[in-house]
Amino acid sequence: MANNTDYEAMLQVAIAEARQGLAEGGIPIGAALFDQDGNLLGKGHNRRIQEDDPSVHGETDAFRKAGRQRNYRDKIMVTTLSPCWYCSGLVRQFNIGTVVVGESVNFKGGDDWLKENGVTVIDLNSQECIDMLATYIRENPEVWFEDIGL
Amino acid sequence: MANNTDYEAMLQVAIAEARQGLAEGGIPIGAALFDQDGNLLGKGHNRRIQEDDPSVHGETDAFRKAGRQRNYRDKIMVTTLSPCWYCSGLVRQFNIGTVVVGESVNFKGGDDWLKENGVTVIDLNSQECIDMLATYIRENPEVWFEDIGL
Numbered sequence: 204m205a206n207n208t209d210y211e212a213m214l215q216v217a218i219a220e221a222r223q224g225l226a227e228g229g230i231p232i233g234a235a236l237f238d239q240d241g242n243l244l245g246k247g248h249n250r251r252i253q254e255d256d257p258s259v260h261g262e263t264d265a266f267r268k269a270g271r272q273r274n275y276r277d278k279i280m281v282t283t284l285s286p287c288w289y290c291s292g293l294v295r296q297f298n299i300g301t302v303v304v305g306e307s308v309n310f311k312g313g314d315d316w317l318k319e320n321g322v323t324v325i326d327l328n329s330q331e332c333i334d335m336l337a338t339y340i341r342e343n344p345e346v347w348f349e350d351i352g353l
Numbered sequence: 354m355a356n357n358t359d360y361e362a363m364l365q366v367a368i369a370e371a372r373q374g375l376a377e378g379g380i381p382i383g384a385a386l387f388d389q390d391g392n393l394l395g396k397g398h399n400r401r402i403q404e405d406d407p408s409v410h411g412e413t414d415a416f417r418k419a420g421r422q423r424n425y426r427d428k429i430m431v432t433t434l435s436p437c438w439y440c441s442g443l444v445r446q447f448n449i450g451t452v453v454v455g456e457s458v459n460f461k462g463g464d465d466w467l468k469e470n471g472v473t474v475i476d477l478n479s480q481e482c483i484d485m486l487a488t489y490i491r492e493n494p495e496v497w498f499e500d501i502g503l
Contacts, residue, residue: 251421255420255421256417256420256421257416257417257421257447258413258416258417258443263408266407266408267406267407267408270405270406271401271405271406271407271499273499287442287446288442288443288445288446289439289442289443289445289446289447290442291442292437292438292439292440292441292442292443292445292463293408293438293439293442295438295439295442296437296438296439297407297439313442349421349423
C-alpha cells in the first residue's frame with residue numbers, strides 16, 4: 204500500500220501534465236495511472252481545446268495511454284481535480300481501486316459516489332492544484348463553463 | 354418530442370454502426386447522437402479491439418464524432434446496449450436529456466441511475482440488438498468479459 208508521500212509524488216506527475224496542457228493553450232487538468240508498486244502506466248491531460256474534443260478529459264487520456272490492462276482493481280488513478288461524472292464512471296466501470304485527487308475546491312465530482320461503491324478516494328487538498336485551476340477559471344470563465352458541461 | 358417510430362429509426366443508425374464494428378472484427382455495439390429534430394450529429398461504435406483502446410465505447414465514439422455542442426440537454430443519445438457506467442457518466446456530465454437503449458438484456462448499466470438524475474431513458478427492447486450481441490458473447494466470451502471491466 205502506498206503512503207501519502209508516494210501519492211504526493213504521483214500527483215506531481217499529474218501536475219506536470221496539467222502544466223503541459225496549460226502551455227499548449229488548454230485547460231490545466233492532468234492525470235496519471237499507476238500500478239500498486241508506483242510504476243507509471245500512462246499519463247495525460249485535458250485536450251478539449253487542443254483537439255476540439257470534449258471527451259478528452261485528463262483521466263480518460265491517462266487511461267487510454269496506459270493501454271489495455273487485464274485488471275484495474277490494483278491500479279491508482281491520480282488526477283489534479285476531483286473527477287467529473289464521466290471520469291468517475293470510467294473509474295467505476297473498470298473497477299479502478301484507488302483515486303488520488305489533487306483538489307475538490309474548484310469542482311467536486313463523483314468522489315462520494317465512488318466511495319459508496321468501494322473505491323478508495325484520497326483528496327490531497329493540494330494548494331498548487333487549487334491555485335493553478337482557479338487562475339485559469341478566472342481568466343477563461345467561458346471555456347471552463349463549457350467544459351464542465353453546464 | 355420524437356415518438357417511438359422516430360426512436361426505432363434512430364436505433365437503426367446505431368445498429369448499422371454495431372454491424373460495421375462486427376465486420377471490422379470488433380464488439381458489435383453502436384451508438385448515435387441526434388438533435389431534437391432527429392438530425393444526426395455523430396455516430397460511432399465500440400473500437401476497443403480495432404484500436405486496442407478500452408475507452409472507445411460506442412457512446413463516447415458518437416459523442417466525439419459530434420464535436421463540441423453548446424448544449425446537450427435537447428440531444429438524444431441512441432445506443433444498441435444499455436450504457437455502462439463510463440457512458441452513463443458521459444450522459445450525466447454533459448446533461449444529455451434523452452437516452453434511447455436498444456436492449457438491456459445482455460448487460461444493464463446505469464439506466465436507473467440516469468433516470469433518478471432526470472434523464473429520460475427509453476428501452477426499446479430490440480430483439481435484433483439482443484440477438485446480435487448474444488451471438489457475439491457466446492462466440493467471444495473472453496473478449497466480452499474483458500470489455501465489461503470485470
